[in-house]
Amino acid sequence: xxxxxxxxxxxxxxxxxxxxxxxxxxxxxxxxxxxxxxxxxxxxxxxxxxxxxxxxxxxxxxxxxxxxxxxxxxxxxxxxxxxxxxxxxxxxxxxxxxxxxxxxxxxxxxxxxxxxxxxxxxxxxxxxxxxxxxxxxxxxxxxxxxxxxxxxxxxxxxxxxxxxxxxxxxxxxxxxxxxxxxxxxxxxxxxxxxxxxxxxxxxxxxxxxxxxxxxxxxxxxxxxxxxxxxxxxxxxxxxxxxxxxxxxxxxxxxxxxxxxxxxxxxxxxxxxxxxxxxxxxxxxxxxxxxxxxxxxxxxxxxxxxxxxxxxxxxxxxxxxxxxxxxxxxxxxxxxxxxxxxxxxxxxxxxxxxxxxxxxxxxxxxxxxxxxxxxxxxxxxxxxxxxxxxxxxxxxxxxxxxxxxxxxxxxxxxxxxxxxxxxxxxxxxxxxxxxxxxxxxxxxxxxxxxxxxxxx
Ligand SMILES: [Zn+2]
Numbered sequence: 001x002x003x004x005x006x007x008x009x010x011x012x013x014x015x016x017x018x019x020x021x022x023x024x025x026x027x028x029x030x031x032x033x034x035x036x037x038x039x040x041x042x043x044x045x046x047x048x049x050x051x052x053x054x055x056x057x058x059x060x061x062x063x064x065x066x067x068x069x070x071x072x073x074x075x076x077x078x079x080x081x082x083x084x085x086x087x088x089x090x091x092x093x094x095x096x097x098x099x100x101x102x103x104x105x106x107x108x109x110x111x112x113x114x115x116x117x118x119x120x121x122x123x124x125x126x127x128x129x130x131x132x133x134x135x136x137x138x139x140x141x142x143x144x145x146x147x148x149x150x151x152x153x154x155x156x157x158x159x160x161x162x163x164x165x166x167x168x169x170x171x172x173x174x175x176x177x178x179x180x181x182x183x184x185x186x187x188x189x190x191x192x193x194x195x196x197x198x199x200x201x202x203x204x205x206x207x208x209x210x211x212x213x214x215x216x217x218x219x220x221x222x223x224x225x226x227x228x229x230x231x232x233x234x235x236x237x238x239x240x241x242x243x244x245x246x247x248x249x250x251x252x253x254x255x256x257x258x259x260x261x262x263x264x265x266x267x268x269x270x271x272x273x274x275x276x277x278x279x280x281x282x283x284x285x286x287x288x289x290x291x292x293x294x295x296x297x298x299x300x301x302x303x304x305x306x307x308x309x310x311x312x313x314x315x316x317x318x319x320x321x322x323x324x325x326x327x328x329x330x331x332x333x334x335x336x337x338x339x340x341x342x343x344x345x346x347x348x349x350x351x352x353x354x355x356x357x358x359x360x361x362x363x364x365x366x367x368x369x370x371x372x373x374x375x376x377x378x379x380x381x382x383x384x385x386x387x388x389x390x391x392x393x394x395x396x397x398x399x400x401x402x403x404x405x406x407x408x409x410x411x412x413x414x415x416x417x418x419x420x421x422x423x424x425x426x427x428x429x430x431x432x433x434x435x436x437x438x439x440x441x442x443x444x445x446x447x448x449x450x451x452x453x454x455x
Contacts, residue, residue: 015041018037019041019046021033022037022054023047023057024057025054026054026055026070029058029063031069034066038073038398042361044073044074044076044374045075047079050081050082051079053081053087054075055067055070055071055075055079056081059088059091059096059099059103060091062099064099067099072325073325073396077103091103131208132205132206133207133209135204135206139204140287149222151189152189152190153188153220154189155220155221156187156188156189156222157223157224157261158187158224159225160226161228161243162265164185165184165238165242166243167182167184168242181252182244183253184260185237187237191238192237195226200224201224201268202222202223202224202289203223203224203291204290205220205223205263205264208221223264225271229243246385258438261384262384266387269386269387270312277296277302279301279302279307284296294310295310313387314387314388315388315389316356316388316391318347318356318359319345319390320345320346321393321444321445321447322345322368322395323395323397324396324397324400325373325397325399325400327451328417329400329414329416330414330445331368331397331415332345332420333404334412335410336408336409338410341430341432342435343415343432344434344441346368346412347363347390348362348363348367356391360372360375364397366405367404367405367412368402368405369402369403369405370401370402372395377391377392378392378393378443379440383440390440392443394448417453420434420445420448424442
């Protein structure tokens with residue numbers, strides 16, 4: 001890959017002088033100045049207009065200590081300058097063979113420190129299983145949608161004021177937050193005909209795959225959003241049912257129901273927030289079986305062109321397993337809103353203009369004053385709180401000296417493998433624990449535990 005990373009923001013903010021000092025210091029062999037600059041610029045791979053990185057300058061001039069320092073900061077040895085040379089190519093040309101060896105071995109071991117074998121998750125569990133065919137081509141076909149709604153095989157799930165109707169099952173499970181297993185109320189149209197006649201918010205979720213062999217007969221799923229529901233009607237729909245909070249409902253559902261719930265809850269919450277046009281304030285109406293809202297003011301500019309206020313929102317956010325420079329410690333933190341004693345990975349929303357690596361660097365620095373060096377993508381999953389796309393990453397930091405932002409976190413600590421094993425198995429002597437297995441945070445923590453066991 002070619003390095004084209006001098007950023008406009010660097011120049012505008014005055015950071016450019018540090019980028020120049022960083023590269024010049026690497027070329028001159030000033031180790032302390034390189035370290036100082038890294039604390040300011042926080043990106044080990046920055047380069048000049050010719051695509052030369054600090055690693056290339058150090059390799060050009062044979063500065064072994066700086067090469068080792070940059071490798072310790074997880075610099076990318078595969079970056080090429082504008083004429084296609086890597087740092088190893090440059091070191092080879094200038095006969096710095098000891099540096100060539102260091103660079104060629106860096107994938108496996110650098111000065112005794114090894115990269116974690118942290119494989120990317122191809123498929124995030126719990127909510128990503130491909131259970132429903134969304135059949136988006138049917139969303140404008142009102143007659144087909146009406147027929148599906150009246151089909152006895154069709155299943156509805158019901159939300160009252162954004163909360164789902166569910167049935168508490170006997171038994172309980174120690175893995176869940178409150179020990180109660182829930183099952184969503186799923187019914188056909190027979191018991192909700194009067195509700196349907198009242199034209200509530202109805203969202204077509206999709207066709208369940210594999211239920212019936214003939215595709216045209218696949219079972220359809222819909223969600224209904226109600227503002228309120230009397231106890232009498234609730235009992236009529238499903239005796240013994242309850243209207244429950246989203247959490248811990250979401251993590252206490254069977255996997256298939258969690259997937260359907262996640263989609264439905266996100267859409268219901270979006271409709272709740274967009275009943276009035278964000279552009280002109282007029283009322284909006286539901287279209288495309290619940291996947292679009294159109295402003296009723298014919299003169300509104302949202303009716304011309306494409307506008308993200310007309311379609312369901314998804315908010316990207318990063319969640320990061322932050323590890324120490326040697327990979328042997330994991331940073332876990334408590335947000336002020338977490339359940340008592342629960343520690344999780346750092347997370348934060350992406351801001352406009354950022355790629356996910358930028359967000360990882362910014363969030364880790366904002367929350368803990370730690371500088372990220374190397375970042376690896378892990379996997380992603382949808383989280384219906386209300387509609388977040390979580391992007392999971394592993395991030396190395398350059399040192400372990402952290403300073404917590406009290407507005408974001410109530411605590412953050414480095415943990416070793418032994419402690420984290422106790423936390424995820426609910427055996428920690430202080431009662432500390434990690435999020436449940438349905439979360440991406442848990443998957444990241446488990447993957448770090450697996451990777452660290454091989455070091
Ligand atoms: Zn409008």
